[in-house]
Amino acid sequence: MSSQDIPEENLPAEQGTAHGAVRVADEKNPFADPGLPPHEHRIQDIDERAAKRSERTVALLFTLSMLATVAFIASYVTIPVDRSVYIFPLGHLSALNFALGMTLGVALFAIGAGAVHWARTLMSDQELADERHPIEAPSEVRAKVMDDFRQGAKESALGRRKLIRNTMFGALALFPLSGVVLLRDLGPLPGTKLRHTLWSKGKLLVNMNTNEPMRPSDIIVGSLTFAKPEGLEEHDHEFQTEIAKAALMLVRIQPDDIKDKRQLEWSHEGIVAYSKICTHVGCPISLYEQQTHHALCPCHQSTFDLADGARVIFGPAGHALPQLRIGVNDEGYLEALGDFDEPVGPAFWERG
């Protein structure tokens, strides 16, 4: 099964001598080790011209990589960052991004392809058997190590100079404390922060779009408006922390369509204010369908019926969206009549 297609004079002399020697089974080893299969040569091992060809291919790939790297640097220097080109299946895109990506890709790919081709066609592919040996050191080496250790311990005088020993143990014992102290940053416990928002009695509802307070007549049936508490500005240091709890969506529903009695009481002429934070894991929820009065959360498809106390009608959310009790102040602007009466957003251990 060796190489009847290859002329005799081209075959290396040692072919077949080291390989294919089959060991026989005996009493101790009932399964014979078949040994390595006979080695077969590649065309490059036999034909010097094929080997030259492979060499040239590998060199060409490496040269291509060099050229691509030069092209990468040239693109970086010459192509303006805002130039746009049209490239067929991709559409309009940034010329610089495209050039950098392509040249970098070609440069890396050519190195890899060259290395693979080199290894497969030219590097030696002789199979080698390497027997394992025990990793345990000989007993005299082990005895020497133990002796060295004992001698080192004696010479260091650790047992005699107790002051050094004790202070060293102290230093090593105290050092990990710095890591323990840093754990303090995991706290402090949130306390009642999760139970309160910026809303309180008399705070005006401010339209997120216009940054103005709103009158009931501004909000028509079927509309959707987002509100924030008066006094909270986008550039405030605490804006994100506060709006994450206080975000409000305002919709107006015909009072006759509202099924939940408490919801109607807490609304103003059919204008209802619900927390915008999903009670499942706290995504902003505002995919409001004005005909069905359903609000859908984009993360896990929890669906709330805003005409029925924001009851959960589908999905993983555990409880209804908290409603904010609203009314109108003396000047005719919408105001909150207090904070939410339950924590907004996802449930937590102590929520109750």
Added chain:
Amino acid sequence: MAALVVLLLALACTGGLYAVFAPAGKAQADETAQSLTIEEGKKLYSVGCASCHGTGGQGTSDGPSLVGVGAAAVDFQVSTGRMPAATSQGAQVPRKKNIYSQAEIDQLAAYIASLGAGPAVPTEQQYGPQGADIAKGGELFRNNCAQCHNFTGKGGALTHGKYAPTLEDVTPKHIYEAMLTGPQNMPSFPDSTLSEQNKKDIIAYLHAVNGEETESPGGLELGGLGPVSEGLFAWVFGLGALIAVAVWVAARTAKAKKS
């Protein structure tokens, strides 16, 4: 007879122009032309709309009342082909080919506007790009619209087979009208809560991120859906190609004699 036809046509045109340029509900033009346009609109209405929306626009069990929806709603619904709807639509009335001329739509709009005051058809001045703040528009879009329509207006799914359509080839006028009137399940964003300038900004933003000349810096935007489609592509095609190359390299023997 011919003179009468010419006169009628002239009056209809005047009425059509009026409906385009004047806000409905604030009658300023010639009473006769106005009432004639309404008359024409009523005729079109009786043929195309009354079977669902009732003979006087009061609505039936098959279609909502049109009293007070305004000319903008009519212009949006009819010129995007959503109305008249097929008798058995699915979860949502889809966009389709418009079968009315602009003049007819204006007549219909005038008739509906005469049933009760509602938002008028916006003018080029209102939705055009002049004086728009694209960055502010982006902020407003992400706050008010992106939850359903995706952050660059590619659309998205809603409940029970309903969906927020892509805004890719929707004209600025129709986007403006949709915000103003809230078609189907979309909530409305009246001028009292989303000002005219806000709407103009949003339209300018959409044109910048989703217009015909919008460039995608990386190319191959994969629907513009963000990390979901990009991750899927990278894992399936990127990793798939790497595995395929690795298998190909290993499967191809370099031996002179192929076994």
